[in-house]
Amino acid sequence: MGDLLAPDIGLTVWTIVTFLCLVGILKAFAWGPLLKSVEAREARLKADREGAEKARAEAERIQKELEAQMAGVQAKSKELLAAAMRDGEALRARLKAEAEADAAAIKAKTTHELAAEKDKLVGDLRKEVASLSVIAAEKLLRKSVDAGVQKSVLDGFFRDLDSTKKAGSN
């Protein structure tokens, strides 16, 4: 076994030369491209991760914005609904009041027309009754009365009738 430990400087020198040459060769041919591809992949992964984080932050921001907008829209729609209900209520009340006023006006007008019609009818009836009464009186008295006498008799009759009516109503 002594041979194993016998100095072999030549082998040591060969080892150093071989190893240093190998460092140079591998650095030129293998490590450069290998490390470059590894670094490129790492850079790509880093960029992807950063992109994903950025996109997530953007999505969160948009979501918050949308939520805020949604809340605004809800508040506004509530407000609009309340305003619409208020307006509706006011319109209903106004229409009701107008309708009531119209109805009252129509009622008053109708009452007035009815009263006028009644008065007219009463007047006509009086004239008819008077005429019939005169005819009846003529027939009764068997004598003809001229128009002047007829009018004075009728006027006297109506006065008596009105006074009788007033006395009756009192």
Add this chain to the structure above:
Amino acid sequence: MNFEHILAHHLVDHKTSHKIVATLGPLGSVDMGLSPLLRTMWIACVLAIVALTFAARSESSLARVMRSMFEPLALFVRDDILKPIFGHHAGFYLPYFLTLFFFLLTCNLLGLVPHMSGVTANPWVTAGMAICTFGLIQFAGVKEQGLVSYVVHIVPGGVPLILWPLLFVIEVFGMFAKCISLCIRLFANMLAGHVVSLAFLCMIFIFAEMSKAFGTTMIIPSVGLALFIYTMDVLVSFLQAYIFTFLTALFVGGAVHPH
């Protein structure tokens, strides 16, 4: 042939040629002869270059599968070893440490293949790796701190001035000790697996010398135990590559960030 001869045959590197001789300054003439161990080391290098380059550059489905195997290991070295120690300096040292990890892993695993030599089970190979680590510690220290600051910060701050020279010597020895421990740890761990596997297999022949029936009976338990150790060696290969890389990063990190 005794057990020691068997171990020497399998584990000692035998040079196949002595024709290449280099003169390296104070070391004088150094035999740079080729050997099976060097052949295995270079096969490991070629395998690492081909597999990693193919995985990194090709767009075929096989390359994608290989890339999905290598990338987690590379990311482990980067994120779990280098980044906690070096921080933003990690990128500069990453190719060195990735190569270190994959070189040691390939050599460790190739040492388990028949007809290949246990490259990292040789102390002179691991010594070479430890020298590289030592060199990197000095380089990183001087590069990041500047020469004067690096030398001053070899000794921890707050030490009384009178103790400074003593601690400087201790720290410098400590620096060497760290690298020597790296060398011995890797070599001993990888060697141990081979020694134990061979020991279990040799038990067959030791018992067979007593009685042939004994030897035959020992075949199944010996091979079973050797296979178990072999499986453990696969785990140890990953573990030792990680430990060597991690400790190197720790030592270099200590020089880069002295506080």
